[in-house]
Amino acid sequence: MIRRVLAVTVKELLQLKRDWRTLIALLGMPVVMLLIYGFALSFDVQDIRLAVVDRSRTAESRELIQAFLQSGYFIRVASLDDTRELDGLLDSGRAQAALVIDAGLAADVAARRPTSIQLVLDGSDSQTASTILGYARQIVAATAPELLDVELEPPVAAAPVVWYNPNLESSIFLVPGLVAFILMITSVIATALAVVREKERGTMESLRATPLRAFELLIGKTLPYLLVGSVAAAGSLGLAWLLFDVPIRGSILWLAVLTVLFLAGGLGWGVLISTLADTQQVAFQMGLLSSMLPTLLLSGFVFPISSMPAALQVISHIVPARYFIASLREVMLKGVGPEVWWNDALALIVFGVVVMGLATVRTVRSL
Amino acid sequence: MSSPAPAGDGEIVVSAHDLSRSFGDFVAVDRVSFEVTRGEIFGFLGSNGAGKTTTIRMLCGLLAPTSGSGTVAGYDIATQADRVKTRIGYMSQRFSLYADLTVDENLRFWGGAYGLWGDRLHRRREWAVEAAGLEQRRHSLVRDLPGGFRQRLALGSALLHEPPVVFLDEPTGGVDPEARRRFWDLIDDLVEAGTTVFVTTHSMDEAERCHRVALMHAGELLALDTVPALKDVFPKDCVLEVGCPRAADAMERLEEVAGVEDVSLFGDRLHVVVDRPDRIGDVETELDTGGFTPFEVRAVTPSLEDVFIKVIRDADAGEGT
Numbered sequence: 030m031i032r033r034v035l036a037v038t039v040k041e042l043l044q045l046k047r048d049w050r051t052l053i054a055l056l057g058m059p060v061v062m063l064l065i066y067g068f069a070l071s072f073d074v075q076d077i078r079l080a081v082v083d084r085s086r087t088a089e090s091r092e093l094i095q096a097f098l099q100s101g102y103f104i105r106v107a108s109l110d111d112t113r114e115l116d117g118l119l120d121s122g123r124a125q126a127a128l129v130i131d132a133g134l135a136a137d138v139a140a141r142r143p144t145s146i147q148l149v150l151d152g153s154d155s156q157t158a159s160t161i162l163g164y165a166r167q168i169v170a171a172t173a174p175e176l177l178d179v180e181l182e183p184p185v186a187a188a189p190v191v192w193y194n195p196n197l198e199s200s201i202f203l204v205p206g207l208v209a210f211i212l213m214i215t216s217v218i219a220t221a222l223a224v225v226r227e228k229e230r231g232t233m234e235s236l237r238a239t240p241l242r243a244f245e246l247l248i249g250k251t252l253p254y255l256l257v258g259s260v261a262a263a264g265s266l267g268l269a270w271l272l273f274d275v276p277i278r279g280s281i282l283w284l285a286v287l288t289v290l291f292l293a294g295g296l297g298w299g300v301l302i303s304t305l306a307d308t309q310q311v312a313f314q315m316g317l318l319s320s321m322l323p324t325l326l327l328s329g330f331v332f333p334i335s336s337m338p339a340a341l342q343v344i345s346h347i348v349p350a351r352y353f354i355a356s357l358r359e360v361m362l363k364g365v366g367p368e369v370w371w372n373d374a375l376a377l378i379v380f381g382v383v384v385m386g387l388a389t390v391r392t393v394r395s396l
Numbered sequence: 397m398s399s400p401a402p403a404g405d406g407e408i409v410v411s412a413h414d415l416s417r418s419f420g421d422f423v424a425v426d427r428v429s430f431e432v433t434r435g436e437i438f439g440f441l442g443s444n445g446a447g448k449t450t451t452i453r454m455l456c457g458l459l460a461p462t463s464g465s466g467t468v469a470g471y472d473i474a475t476q477a478d479r480v481k482t483r484i485g486y487m488s489q490r491f492s493l494y495a496d497l498t499v500d501e502n503l504r505f506w507g508g509a510y511g512l513w514g515d516r517l518h519r520r521r522e523w524a525v526e527a528a529g530l531e532q533r534r535h536s537l538v539r540d541l542p543g544g545f546r547q548r549l550a551l552g553s554a555l556l557h558e559p560p561v562v563f564l565d566e567p568t569g570g571v572d573p574e575a576r577r578r579f580w581d582l583i584d585d586l587v588e589a590g591t592t593v594f595v596t597t598h599s600m601d602e603a604e605r606c607h608r609v610a611l612m613h614a615g616e617l618l619a620l621d622t623v624p625a626l627k628d629v630f631p632k633d634c635v636l637e638v639g640c641p642r643a644a645d646a647m648e649r650l651e652e653v654a655g656v657e658d659v660s661l662f663g664d665r666l667h668v669v670v671d672r673p674d675r676i677g678d679v680e681t682e683l684d685t686g687g688f689t690p691f692e693v694r695a696v697t698p699s700l701e702d703v704f705i706k707v708i709r710d711a712d713a714g715e716g717t
């Protein structure tokens with residue numbers, strides 16, 4: 030049995046070696062996608078264009094403005110005397126936010142009265158607007174005691190400390206998902222095409238007349254893609270570590286184990302698709318849709334599962350990327366071991382076994 | 397081409413008993429029964445869609461019969477399909493080699509799929525390379541080989557594990573006559589060595605090289621015998637070959653002549669089936685008066701095609717009544 034599996038694997042590797050275009054696509058595509066998505070997909074907001082309306086013109090108001098500018102998030106694009114010109118600036122997009130300080134600021138501070146400043150935001154991009162608002166709150170909260178020139182000791186102080194990703198950089202959050210996304214697409218499509226190719230060329234009929242069993246054929250055919258997929262995964266993770274400073278705090282071994290489990294499920298899914306599709310074109314489309322959409326939308330890659338409607342949360346349980354991304358984040362960012370993510374690993378194993386089993390049954394029956 | 401006498405030593409290697417297969421309402425194979433003995437070349441003759449491939453696929457364990465039973469090399473095709481597969485070689489109608497692999501890589505793979513390894517694999521690979529005449533090209537990609545070589549290589553790779561039975565489904569489609577002759581020489585060698593060959597074809601020439609031929613039409617087995625015996629359906633000297641001008645027009649005229657049972661066109665000649673040898677005069681006279689003065693009219697040995705046409709016509713007539 031092992032000899033027959035090996036014969037298939039060797040044959041598949043030879044074909045893959047000769048089909049260098051596919052090989053380059055399989056190894057190169059993850060890198061290209063990682064670069065494109067890695068740089069383009071970011072929730073971080075930088076260089077926010079800020080218009081400043083300072084009606085106070087005091088040391089206190091200048092200190093506050095400086096605090097905004099020195100935070101690194103804001104750049105000043107305009108200094109105005111009153112708010113009439115603000116509309117134009119925000120409408121044209123020349124400013125994303127405006128800081129309006131009333132004339133009474135210094136007096137209020139001197140009298141130790143509660144005072145307020147106004148922040149006008151372009152809310153057409155709500156995600157960006159809420160991020161800017163968050164930054165502004167932090168800055169004001171940090172600056173207020175200095176303005177008062179006293180050490181305030183509030184009875185209860187919330188001191189947020191963000192672990193694992195202290196600067197809340199979205200690339201660190203996104204890269205594990207990106208790796209899952211890329212691996213899922215390539216592994217599903219590669220195997221689906223590899224099996225359907227045999228059908229299209231007519232060699233499947235001859236294979237079936239040999240003592241080669243369906244599961245031997247499927248294992249033999251998926252092994253090379255497991256290998257190629259692992260290389261692509263290692264490359265993507267290495268690149269993410271180099272380019273985006275994504276930490277790999279946990280053990281590489283666990284990373285490898287999780288990746289192989291995830292890949293096996295993806296490969297199984299590809300085989301399952303190959304039993305439904307008769308041409309490479311159909312297989313490609315089915316593979317792309319069924320791997321890309323759930324992995325992008327229902328895995329927690331971009332959108333947190335906890336904020337999805339209940340029905341989608343239920344569906345997300347059959348998306349393998351959900352478990353892979355969750356456990357990958359645990360291993361990469363937190364550096365924790367299987368005692369934390371064993372249930373994710375188990376889910377990946379269950380997924381792999383179920384799809385491979387279904388694929389074998391379907392292969393036996395459909396061909 | 398001669399028709400060798402029935403060969404085989406009587407040991408039954410392939411048998412089918414009322415074998416049937418339906419796809420929905422369509423009956424592709426309808427209660428087919430036959431037996432093939434060891435060392436025989438058994439030909440399955442019929443047009444496309446006659447059910448030849450479906451029968452072969454059932455015998456190879458690739459398709460479950462709807463009803464009926466069969467055995468191949470002692471194993472039941474329905475319940476022991478896995479065993480059957482270890483004892484047969486199968487060359488499907490579709491190209492069974494990998495065009496993007498070399499000759500040797502293909503043989504290694506197919507040998508591996510049959511579970512061969514080590515010395516035996518090496519020996520059988522050498523045999524297949526030699527049988528295909530590819531000693532000089534074992535490292536060429538299969539896609540670069542001419543059709544005839546590919547077909548002999550495909551046969552060789554289906555025989556790597558030395559199966560006692562080999563099923564060939566229209567093996568020589570699309571190759572030139574010389575390549576076809578070499579392919580059949582290879583089959584003769586195999587049979588001499590004791591292999592049983594089950595071959596489907598719609599070429600009458602190829603059927604003539606079989607020991608026994610089964611005629612299949614619309615899923616039914618209409619006749620099964622040696623080639624000479626099949627030709628005995630016609631009384632002696634009752635198939636006339638006619639060479640005359642405007643043969644297609646002459647056909648219609650001849651069909652009206654008393655005692656003429658059938659007229660068919662063979663290239664530029666007509667084959668006229670008559671009920672008695674002495675009708676030859678009537679045929680000549682009719683052609684003369686019709687303005688188709690023949691340059692040749694003679695009694696010939698019926699071809700398998702004559703037999704095939706008659707058998708189908710008789711069967712259709714039988715169903716009509």
